[in-house]
Amino acid sequence: MSALAVRGLCVEFASARGIVRAVQNVSFDLAPGERLGLVGESGSGKTTTALSLLSLIRPPGRIASGEILLDGVDIARATPSALRRMRAARIALVPQGAMNALNPVLTCGAQFADLFAAHGAPGGTARIAKLLASVGLGVEVATLYPHQLSGGMKQRVCIALAIALRPAVIVADEPTSALDVIVQKQILKTLLAVQRDIGAAVVLVGHDMGLMAQFAHRIGVMYAGRLVELAFVRDIFATPRHPYTRMLIDSLPGFGARGVFKGIPGLPPSLLTALPGCSFAPRCPRAGPRCTVEMPQTRILEGGGEVRCHDA
């Protein structure tokens, strides 16, 4: 029994130039207590996927098709009141850019209080103090306003908010991207500790493969709105099957020659026009004639991984 099942998720944005297909046919299962990392370059649809999981896509975007199953309820089609009850209580969000994620005119304590009030949950200062302590913050933070906190502290408050009702799933969208390396590690440690404590499954979005390898059980690689590879951390680093995954791993900074920035040549394709073949084909060193005409389907590999590539 999985904690969360995503089936054929498609998300579109209506724009003046046409329909942007930001997420296309993404499917994955999340086991209880599992930590799944989602990586991919900017614009690959990570945030869009993450927000869909709580049905937080705003117009002009919409979940065009697919199912997001949690406790037997399809979040993509749940009623507003059912959604409201599930959010934070069953599936919680740690937002991208915690800098502006807290209401500037409310104290942190008040932002916990309205969460408890919305769910009819017992709150109180003692409960808030305990939550703050679990993310390494002092009780006095409850009386402070967001602008009185550092970026790292704000991110911790967001994590404490996310675990407040002990949800089954936590979706964390680049919780560390605006922070320095030391604070990044501390925040991930905190997230790991609270996740273990409440036994929640986590979807962690990021683009740092190295950081992700230390946190996640499995890693999903997104490219142009599609999940192109999904495998256990060990397998994906040892034997990356998709050429894009390989290039991502190869572009990790190592001890190579000075002044050489390894990267992936070319740019991701426009999401406005649907290519008939693989969306990575134009940049792929291994692309054959088949790749530009036929969309590769997801194949299950022996080790439990999945890949979307004709050549893998």
Add this chain to the structure above:
Amino acid sequence: MVGYLLRRIGMAVLVMFVALSVNFAIPRLMPGDPVEQQLAAVSAAGGQTGDMAEAAAAMRARLGLDRPLAVQYLAFLANSIRFDLGVSVASYPQPVAEIVLAGLPWTIGLLGTATLLSFVVGSLLGAMLAWPRAPKLLKFLALPVVVLSAVPYFILGIVLMALLGILWPVLPVAGGYPFGMVPNADFATALGIAKHGVLPGLSIVLASLGTWAVAMRGMVVGVLGEDYIMLAEAKGLSERRIFLAYGVRNALLPQFTQLALKLGLLVSGAILVEVIFAYPGIGYRLYVAIGQKDVFVVQGIVMLLSLSIALAMLLLDLIYPLIDPRVAARSA
């Protein structure tokens, strides 16, 4: 906090001081000698003409203009602080302060009420227009209000006067109270005063409602796009609570700044409305004084204008930390 208060009050005093100094300097920097002009006017009118130089010296001495500039300046400041603004030339020897004070309650009553009313109704309307599920009908009804805000208030005033005062005469079109009424502290007096305020008040409200609504709608839409609204949704808060306690609450902050500015400009804000409706407020008195070249009355009213702006800003500075903790932090 005490330091903040003192700094703000000090600032207000400084603003007043500068305003007073400018008020002192401008008539003295203007080309031509007012005394000689006055005497020339008298003689041109066929008045008594003796030794011009002697008459001018006498007049200068009477007005204190023969003393050194520094002495004049200090005397002016001292008098201003005591609200001794000199005497009216046109209705000599009535003190200027008396004229100004007589007009003040009318202006504050009419314009204060109209400004607050359009702020409240306009902001409410703007917030409702920003409500994601606002009924289409509301947007439709709001359109004329927004269009009206493009019409100057004095044009609206004239149109209203023609419609409700003359074509279909239900409301008085001039004055601040029924003609010949002896004011008493009773209901009839209050009703009479209120009736006279309706048309001028309505023209101001109608003309500014749209501006408030459009500004508020823009602010709410902006706030609703903020990251913290998304997190509030992710926390499972109800749509209503997010809209009111997060959206509208935060969008009101800049509206309050606008309100304070508007209140500061109250005295001069709608001079033309007072003129059109012969409303006995400050604006009307200013208009009359300008017509009569009553320099001291004009000067007194201009001074009141600076004073009210300084006071409004001070009030805003004192209230703002209570509604926006970020300002409180910067000011601590």
